[in-house]
Amino acid sequence: MKNYLNVALPKGRLGEKVYYMFEKAGFPCPAIKENNRKLIFENPEVEVRYFWVKPSDVAIYVERGAADVGVAGKDILLEYSPDVYELLDLKIGKCDMAVAAKADFKDDRSRTLNVATKFTNIAKSYYAAQGRDIDIIHLNGSIEIAPILGLSDVIVDIVETGTTLKENNLIVVEKFQPISARLIANKANFKFKSEQIEKIRRSLFEQTENI
Amino acid sequence: MDKFDLVLSSDEKAVYALRSIYKNYGYEQYRMSKFEEYDLYAKNKDFLVSESVITFTDTDGKLMALKPDVTLSIIKNNKDVKDDVKKVYYNEHVYRVSKGTRSFKEIMQVGLECLGKVDEYLITEVLLLAKKSLGVISNQNVLDVSHLGIVKGVLNYLGISKKGCDKIFECLKEKNREGVVLVCASEGLDQEKINIAEKLVTVYGAPEKVIPELEKLNLSEEIGSAIDSLKRVIGALKTFGVNENINIDFSVVSDLNYYNGFIFKGFVSGIPTAVLSGGEYDNLMVKMGRKDKAIGFAVYLDGLDKLSAPSNELDVDVAIEYNDASLNEVCALVNKLVAGGEKVIAKSKLPATVTYKKLITLKKGE
Numbered sequence: 001m002k003n004y005l006n007v008a009l010p011k012g013r014l015g016e017k018v019y020y021m022f023e024k025a026g027f028p029c030p031a032i033k034e035n036n037r038k039l040i041f042e043n044p045e046v047e048v049r050y051f052w053v054k055p056s057d058v059a060i061y062v063e064r065g066a067a068d069v070g071v072a073g074k075d076i077l078l079e080y081s082p083d084v085y086e087l088l089d090l091k092i093g094k095c096d097m098a099v100a101a102k103a104d105f106k107d108d109r110s111r112t113l114n115v116a117t118k119f120t121n122i123a124k125s126y127y128a129a130q131g132r133d134i135d136i137i138h139l140n141g142s143i144e145i146a147p148i149l150g151l152s153d154v155i156v157d158i159v160e161t162g163t164t165l166k167e168n169n170l171i172v173v174e175k176f177q178p179i180s181a182r183l184i185a186n187k188a189n190f191k192f193k194s195e196q197i198e199k200i201r202r203s204l205f206e207q208t209e210n211i
Numbered sequence: 212m213d214k215f216d217l218v219l220s221s222d223e224k225a226v227y228a229l230r231s232i233y234k235n236y237g238y239e240q241y242r243m244s245k246f247e248e249y250d251l252y253a254k255n256k257d258f259l260v261s262e263s264v265i266t267f268t269d270t271d272g273k274l275m276a277l278k279p280d281v282t283l284s285i286i287k288n289n290k291d292v293k294d295d296v297k298k299v300y301y302n303e304h305v306y307r308v309s310k311g312t313r314s315f316k317e318i319m320q321v322g323l324e325c326l327g328k329v330d331e332y333l334i335t336e337v338l339l340l341a342k343k344s345l346g347v348i349s350n351q352n353v354l355d356v357s358h359l360g361i362v363k364g365v366l367n368y369l370g371i372s373k374k375g376c377d378k379i380f381e382c383l384k385e386k387n388r389e390g391v392v393l394v395c396a397s398e399g400l401d402q403e404k405i406n407i408a409e410k411l412v413t414v415y416g417a418p419e420k421v422i423p424e425l426e427k428l429n430l431s432e433e434i435g436s437a438i439d440s441l442k443r444v445i446g447a448l449k450t451f452g453v454n455e456n457i458n459i460d461f462s463v464v465s466d467l468n469y470y471n472g473f474i475f476k477g478f479v480s481g482i483p484t485a486v487l488s489g490g491e492y493d494n495l496m497v498k499m500g501r502k503d504k505a506i507g508f509a510v511y512l513d514g515l516d517k518l519s520a521p522s523n524e525l526d527v528d529v530a531i532e533y534n535d536a537s538l539n540e541v542c543a544l545v546n547k548l549v550a551g552g553e554k555v556i557a558k559s560k561l562p563a564t565v566t567y568k569k570l571i572t573l574k575k576g577e
Binding site for chain 2: 063065083085086089186187188191192
C-alpha cells in the first residue's frame with residue numbers, strides 16, 4: 001500500500017512558490033501545474049499528494065491530520081494556536097503584524113481603546129502585555145476603513161508594503177511581530193512519516209539559507 | 212471471534228483489553244464517585260488538560276464538580292504508603308471541553324497510577340504497560356519518551372530567565388528550532404549555548420541513536436544522572452522484549468510545577484493527536500502535601516472511532532412489517548428467526564431508513 005505524504009498548500013502565489021520548493025526537495029507533482037480547477041494532485045512515483053486549501057485553513061487540515069505537513073503564516077499560528085509542530089521558518093511571505101491608525105491618532109490612556117482586527121487573539125495578547133484596556137471589534141475584511149469611519153481608534157493587521165494603509169490615509173503606529181510562512185506538521189503523523197518529513201525539512205532549510 | 216466482538220464498540224473492546232493487561236501486572240481497579248469538590252480543581256487548575264469544569268451546588272451548599280480528571284481524585288483519596296506502592300487502574304468518564312466544538316464532552320478514560328516508593332523497576336513497568344496499551348489500540352504505534360531532568364538540567368546550564376524558560380518550553384513543544392534560537396539570542400547567550408539549546412529541539416529518534424548524542428553534551432551531574440536513568444530504563448524495557456517504536460523526544464514536555472523525571476506520550480497511526488499521556492508527578496504530590504512519589508498515565512479512548520471507516524453494514528438480516536397481524540403470529544416469527552441466529556427488527560410500519568437482507572410483510576389472516 002502506498003504511504004502518501006499529504007501536503008496542504010495555501011492557495012495563491014505563496015502556495016505556488018512553496019510548491020516549487022517542495023519540488024526541488026524531491027517531491028514533484030507535474031499534474032499540479034496543469035491549468036484546471038482541481039484541488040487535489042497526486043504523484044504515485046514519489047508518494048506525495050498535494051491539495052490547495054484556503055491559507056487560513058492549512059493549520060486546521062494539519063492539526064486534524066488530514067494533511068501530514070502544510071505551510072501556514074505565523075499570523076495564523078499565533079491567532080489559532082493549533083497543536084502542531086512548527087518545523088521551519090521558510091523566510092517567504094514576509095510581513096509584519098502591526099498597529100495602524102489615522103495620521104493624527106494619539107493614544108488617550110484614560111479611555112478604552114477600540115481595536116478593529118481580524119486577529120482577535122493576537123490583538124488581545126499584545127495589549128494585555130501592556131495592561132491596556134481595549135475593546136475588540138472583530139472584522140473579516142476591509143479593516144482599514146474602520147478608523148476612517150470612526151468604528152475604531154486603531155487596527156491590528158498585517159502590513160506588507162504599507163501601500164494599502166497609505167492609500168487609506170493610515171500610518172503604522174508599531175510593527176510588533178514579524179510574520180513569515182512556516183512549515184508545520186501534524187504531531188502524530190510526524191511519528192509515522194518522520195523520514196519523509198525530515199527529508200523535506202532539510203531540503204527546505206537549505207533552500208531558505210539562500211533566501 | 213468472540214460473540215461480543217460484533218456488539219461492542221472499539222472503545223468498549225479496548226477498555227476490557229486494557230483492564231485485563233493491567234490486572235496481569237498486579238494493578239487493582241479503583242472506583243470513584245462521579246463528583247469531587249470543586250476546590251480540588253481550583254487549586255490545581257494548571258494540572259488539568261482543559262481549565263473549564265462543570266460545577267453544581269450540592270444539597271449541603273458545597274460547590275461540586277463533575278470530574279475533569281482522575282489522577283487528582285486518586286491522590287486526594289489515598290494516604291502515603293511510604294515503603295510500599297499502591298498500584299491502581301481505572302476506567303472512568305471525565306468531562307472536558309472539546310477543542311473543536313468548545314462545549315463539554317464526556318470522555319472515557321482508562322489509566323493507571325503507582326503511588327508510593329516508585330523505583331526504576333516501576334518506571335520501566337509503567338512504560339511497558341503504556342507501550343502495551345498502545346498495542347491494544349493499533350499495531351502501528353510509537354511511544355515518545357522524554358526526561359524532564361535533562362530538559363531542566365539544560366535550562367539550568369543555559370542560565371536563562373524564568374520568562375525565557377517558559378518560551379523555550381513552548382518552542383520545544385512545537386519543535387520550533389528558530390524560536391529557541393531567537394529566545395536564546397534575546398537572553399544574550401553565546402553560540403555554544405545556543406547550539407546546546409538547539410540540540411534539545413532537533414535530537415529525536417531511537418534511544419540508541421539519541422542517547423550517545425546526549426552523552427556527548429556532558430554538561431552537568433544533574434543531566435548525566437538523568438541520562439543514566441534513561442539508559443537503564445530503556446535497557447530494562449528490552450528485557451521485556453520492547454525495543455521498537457520507542458523514541459526519545461524532548462517535544463514531550465509538561466509543567467515542571469507538577470511533573471519531574473520521565474514523561475511520555477503515545478501515538479497510533481490514524482489518530483491525529485496523542486492517545487496516551489503520562490509521567491512522574493512527584494511535584495504534584497508535594498503540592499498536595501504528600502511524601503510519596505508517583506507515576507501514571509491515561510489512555511484517551513474518544514478518538515478510536517477514527518481508526519475504522521463508518522459502517523455500511525445492513526441494520527438487520529430480516530425486517531418484519533406486521534401491520535395488523537396477530538400478536539402471537541408476530542411473536543412466533545420473531546422467536547423462530549432470532550433462535551435461528553438472524554438479526555431481526557419487527558415494526559407495524561417499517562420506516563424507509565431501515566436496511567435489511569430480507570423483508571417479511573405480515574397481514575391479518577394471511
